[in-house]
Amino acid sequence: MKDWHKPKLFISRCLLNIPCRYNGIGAPDKIIDKLEPYIEIVETCPEQAIGLPTPRETLRLVKIEEGIRLLKSNNDEDLTESMSNFSKDYLCNLGEVDGFLLKGKSPSCGLKEVRVYTSIKKGSISTKGNGLFASEVIKLYNGIPIEDEGRLKNFNIREHFFNRIFTLSHFRYVKSLRNITYLIRFHSNNKLLFMAYNQKELKKLGNIVANHDKKEINELLKDYEMQLLKVLSKTPRYTSNINMLMHAFGYLSKGLSKEEKAFILELIEKYRIGKVPLSVPTNVIKAQAIRFKENYLLSQSFLEPYPEELMDISDSGKGVSH
Numbered sequence: 203m204k205d206w207h208k209p210k211l212f213i214s215r216c217l218l219n220i221p222c223r224y225n226g227i228g229a230p231d232k233i234i235d236k237l238e239p240y241i242e243i244v245e246t247c248p249e250q251a252i253g254l255p256t257p258r259e260t261l262r263l264v265k266i267e268e269g270i271r272l273l274k275s276n277n278d279e280d281l282t283e284s285m286s287n288f289s290k291d292y293l294c295n296l297g298e299v300d301g302f303l304l305k306g307k308s309p310s311c312g313l314k315e316v317r318v319y320t321s322i323k324k325g326s327i328s329t330k331g332n333g334l335f336a337s338e339v340i341k342l343y344n345g346i347p348i349e350d351e352g353r354l355k356n357f358n359i360r361e362h363f364f365n366r367i368f369t370l371s372h373f374r375y376v377k378s379l380r381n382i383t384y385l386i387r388f389h390s391n392n393k394l395l396f397m398a399y400n401q402k403e404l405k406k407l408g409n410i411v412a413n414h415d416k417k418e419i420n421e422l423l424k425d426y427e428m429q430l431l432k433v434l435s436k437t438p439r440y441t442s443n444i445n446m447l448m449h450a451f452g453y454l455s456k457g458l459s460k461e462e463k464a465f466i467l468e469l470i471e472k473y474r475i476g477k478v479p480l481s482v483p484t485n486v487i488k489a490q491a492i493r494f495k496e497n498y499l500l501s502q503s504f505l506e507p508y509p510e511e512l513m514d515i516s517d518s519g520k521g522v523s524h
């Protein structure tokens with residue numbers, strides 16, 4: 203079995219099934235249960251951390267002239283300053299993490315989909331926004347993967363998140379070695395994965411690692427890291443994945459019979475029309491790379507960018523389409 207560098211992940215405490223929610227229970231999540239053996243967890247409950255009891259009154263985000271406030275829904279007590287100060291302090295001391303998994307829809311931890319009311323009164327109109335803690339996470343950890351547990355039910359979003367946290371965690375290890383040889387190897391082993399993500403940004407990453415300006419290692423790693431976050435910022439388009447598969451196929455095609463070539467191309471076409479997930483043509487290419495001892499391909503992270511035990515194509519009803 204491959205040795206994985208465990209991503210360091212911040213997780214909202216209730217998602218670990220710790221009973222810290224307003225109603226005195228946790229919010230267990232199957233994906234997080236599966237992830238647990240493969241990650242290093244840091245966790246907290248921002249609402250408990252600012253001294254609120256459990257169970258407790260529900261909180262509400264309310265938009266007033268001065269901005270968005272976090273209020274207790276029974277008596278209007280304003281917790282905004284307290285939550286903002288805690289969040290800034292906590293996050294400034296958290297250090298490097300490879301990603302955040304936050305509890306969706308919470309006025310503290312939720313991302314984008316949290317109700318923001320126009321008044322504390324019941325039945326008032328609402329728009330949507332980020333929870334207060336989540337807003338600070340977004341400000342301070344720009345470029346780092348940040349998701350909520352609800353979005354991870356979608357296969358494509360989950361795969362993108364896993365790709366990123368495992369790649370970033372590996373990079374964190376490479377960074378700790380402060381040696382260009384390891385950086386070059388990391389870059390080389392991830393080339394096809396990065397190609398699927400963003401070919402244009404990959405070129406810039408290649409220029410950084412070539413180090414024509416002879417930068418010293420710390421500066422080089424810093425530049426590389428910033429560009430790496432850009433490369434991985436958006437979910438790969440299926441056309442880029444096909445481009446990457448065809449590139450990998452090119453390494454094998456000499457040794458394959460006409461029928462074998464046709465079979466692989468047919469699988470790539472099935473992926474194109476959404477009939478099979480990316481893992482199907484990828485695994486067939488992997489099998490052929492093993493057969494032909496094609497070491498360059500076998501070293502490529504795209505063959506298994508995260509532990510295959512986490513691979514689960516189930517989806518929130520959207521199938522395996524692009």
Ligand code: SF4
Binds near residue numbers: 216247248308312
């Ligand atoms: S969503 Fe955040 S603040 Fe709410 S219970 Fe969970 S960890 Fe605590």
